[in-house]
Amino acid sequence: xxxxxxxxxxxxxTNSNLKVVSKGTTGVCEVTGADNDATLQLNCSAQxxxxxxxxxxxxxGQNYTLALPDNQIAAxxxxxxxxxxxxxxTAEGQLEFVDxxxxxxxxxxxxxxxxxxxxxxxxxxxxxxxGGGLKLINKTVVPVGTNTNFITFNGLEDNGHxxxxxxxxxxxxxxxxFYTTFLGADGAQLKDAGNAGGTNNLSYVCWQNRKTAMNFxxxxxxxxxxxxxxxxxxxxxxxxxxxxxxxxDRVYFSLYGHILDYSYPYYFLGTANLYQPSAGTRVHxxxxxxxxxxxxxxxxxxxxxxxxYMDA
Amino acid sequence: xxxxxxxxxxxLSSNGDLALTPNGTGAxxxxxxxxxxxxxLNSSGNSSKTKVKAAPSSAAQNYTLILPDNQIAQxxxxxxxxxxxxxxxxxxxxxxxxxTPPSINLDASELTTGSLDAARLPSPLPATSGLGLKHVSTTxxxxxxxxxxxxxxxxxxxxxxxxxNWGYSGSSDRCHMHFIDQSGVVxxxxxxPTIYYDCVNWYSYRxxxxxxxxRQQQSxxxxxxxxxxxxxxxxxxxxxxxxxxxxxxxAGGVHIKATRNYDYNAYNAYTNAVIHSxxxxxxxxxxxxxxxxxxxxxLECVVYKYMEx
Numbered sequence: 001x002x003x004x005x006x007x008x009x010x011x012x013x014t015n016s017n018l019k020v021v022s023k024g025t026t027g028v029c030e031v032t033g034a035d036n037d038a039t040l041q042l043n044c045s046a047q048x049x050x051x052x053x054x055x056x057x058x059x060x061g062q063n064y065t066l067a068l069p070d071n072q073i074a075a076x077x078x079x080x081x082x083x084x085x086x087x088x089x090t091a092e093g094q095l096e097f098v099d100x101x102x103x104x105x106x107x108x109x110x111x112x113x114x115x116x117x118x119x120x121x122x123x124x125x126x127x128x129x130x131g132g133g134l135k136l137i138n139k140t141v142v143p144v145g146t147n148t149n150f151i152t153f154n155g156l157e158d159n160g161h162x163x164x165x166x167x168x169x170x171x172x173x174x175x176x177x178f179y180t181t182f183l184g185a186d187g188a189q190l191k192d193a194g195n196a197g198g199t200n201n202l203s204y205v206c207w208q209n210r211k212t213a214m215n216f217x218x219x220x221x222x223x224x225x226x227x228x229x230x231x232x233x234x235x236x237x238x239x240x241x242x243x244x245x246x247x248x249d250r251v252y253f254s255l256y257g258h259i260l261d262y263s264y265p266y267y268f269l270g271t272a273n274l275y276q277p278s279a280g281t282r283v284h285x286x287x288x289x290x291x292x293x294x295x296x297x298x299x300x301x302x303x304x305x306x307x308x309y310m311d312a
Numbered sequence: 313x314x315x316x317x318x319x320x321x322x323x324l325s326s327n328g329d330l331a332l333t334p335n336g337t338g339a340x341x342x343x344x345x346x347x348x349x350x351x352x353l354n355s356s357g358n359s360s361k362t363k364v365k366a367a368p369s370s371a372a373q374n375y376t377l378i379l380p381d382n383q384i385a386q387x388x389x390x391x392x393x394x395x396x397x398x399x400x401x402x403x404x405x406x407x408x409x410x411x412t413p414p415s416i417n418l419d420a421s422e423l424t425t426g427s428l429d430a431a432r433l434p435s436p437l438p439a440t441s442g443l444g445l446k447h448v449s450t451t452x453x454x455x456x457x458x459x460x461x462x463x464x465x466x467x468x469x470x471x472x473x474x475x476x477n478w479g480y481s482g483s484s485d486r487c488h489m490h491f492i493d494q495s496g497v498v499x500x501x502x503x504x505p506t507i508y509y510d511c512v513n514w515y516s517y518r519x520x521x522x523x524x525x526x527r528q529q530q531s532x533x534x535x536x537x538x539x540x541x542x543x544x545x546x547x548x549x550x551x552x553x554x555x556x557x558x559x560x561x562x563a564g565g566v567h568i569k570a571t572r573n574y575d576y577n578a579y580n581a582y583t584n585a586v587i588h589s590x591x592x593x594x595x596x597x598x599x600x601x602x603x604x605x606x607x608x609x610x611l612e613c614v615v616y617k618y619m620e621x
Contacts, residue, residue: 132442261562
């Protein structure tokens with residue numbers, strides 16, 4: 001084996017490379033250090049700086065080969081081991097320039113979510129069996145400074161069971177009746193086809209109600225009018241709690257209410273259903289009004305909350 | 313072009329570097345006639361030999377990598393900071409970089425372990441997701457007391473109260489209720505201004521319902537269990553309480569539906585109550601034995617709030 005002992009090898013011509021040439025398919029240009037891990041130093045042109053590439057320590061037992069990237073260099077790329085030939089300590093790794101890899105968020109531990117709060121919008125429907133048994137469907141508040149004659153809930157599901165709470169219900173002036181109307185799929189009032197204007201559905205509405213002060217009892221049958229639940233002749237706040245089942249041919253509605261802001265905290269009750277409705281008829285919506293077509297209105301802070309009992 | 317053929321070049325002196333000096337813009341070239349140029353770096357014992365190898369000819373790359381020009385530090389990535397030129401002869405300046413993983417869409421099904429801390433959930437949870445009824449408190453009597461209070465109720469809110477096993481260890485007594493204001497002060501005769509209650513009571517039994525009794529300006533709210541207003545040894549009831557608001561305190565009041573336990577008549581007795589005259593926003597309620605009998609052990613009062621958003 002021939003050996004040249006020198007401190008420096010210098011290229012012979014101007015702007016010429018200094019080539020170190022190995023032989024054959026397995027020969028390499030080898031940098032060794034008798035007392036240290038082999039180090040290749042690359043100097044700046046002024047020879048004032050020298051960065052180094054150094055072999056791993058002997059204890060690492062590594063003999064791998066790194067093949068420089070075989071793809072196009074570009075800014076912000078990272079260097080990644082593209083593939084491996086062979087295995088173990090003598091494996092050859094082909095490098096490549098790659099983009100920053102996305103983190104793979106798999107098999108996450110929920111306990112590691114240690115900050116922040118999930119936005120409400122990110123929480124979907126919670127099943128009834130997981131505690132989501134009462135779902136708020138709609139909250140309607142009569143705004144301050146405005147009055148409204150009608151509060152309407154449409155789009156009720158078939159076989160739905162709903163809880164409707166009237167909170168702080170208040171009329172613009174003394175009013176005796178809380179008018180209620182069942183609505184069909186077209187949003188119009190369900191009426192008895194046997195009466196004038198009763199062209200929507202072949203169904204009847206009947207109801208009864210009573211109130212404390214008069215021990216009042218009233219029953220209607222086959223009416224084309226709104227249901228008149230008698231409250232009292234006051235404009236005080238009222239609390240109402242209504243249950244509505246919308247199943248085809250099995251509509252059921254009950255109302256309980258009492259007067260709050262009044263020295264006679266009377267109650268009033270009502271029930272209603274559809275009597276002999278035509279096949280397939282059901283309640284698709286419900287509408288409340290303070291005075292029918294008259295000049296009475298709901299006023300602020302009247303609030304109606306529509307909840308649905310969830311069964312799945 | 314001069315060429316020296318040999319197997320090894322060794323530094324001349326002890327601890328002396330071996331310099332390879334190209335001329336001008338020339339480079340130290342590692343080449344092989346038969347394979348991709350490979351620079352081998354041996355460990356000091358020459359037993360381990362790692363290599364840096366040229367890209368294969370098929371890649372047709374002639375780029376230059378300039379080692380990082382910034383300070384090396386732990387956990388940094390080797391990143392191409394900039395590129396001069398273009399194509400296969402581009403020159404890339406490397407840098408030690410901190411890499412921030414980009415945001416990606418998370419798959420909820422990948423939450424495969426642990427449980428989510430409740431603090432990470434919004435409060436209140438959305439009623440529109442089915443959480444329309446929120447548990448507020450449970451009071452279980454397990455000491456010798458004749459009254460208890462529930463406070464901290466929100467203004468302008470609706471609550472459902474469920475009381476089970478109200479009684480007095482076999483003694484007979486009435487159940488009374490007082491409202492409590494938003495500051496926790498009981499609304500009674502000692503309150504300023506003095507508070508009285510207007511109540512309506514009625515019942516249902518066989519005939520539905522019976523006549524009502526109007527009780528105005530009472531010192532408290534008497535919760536009946538039957539149409540006689542008898543004293544009771546056992547009682548359960550459900551109450552709907554509205555607290556009213558500062559702008560509308562008159563909206564406060566309660567409706568109570570009670571039944572006597574262990575009574576073959578199965579009465580339903582109802583009570584409506586509001587504050588007489590001097591309206592206050594309700595912040596709680598007190599339930600008590602009217603004459604101070606000790607309450608049943610195990611008596612339970614559960615309060616829920618109807619959520620509105």
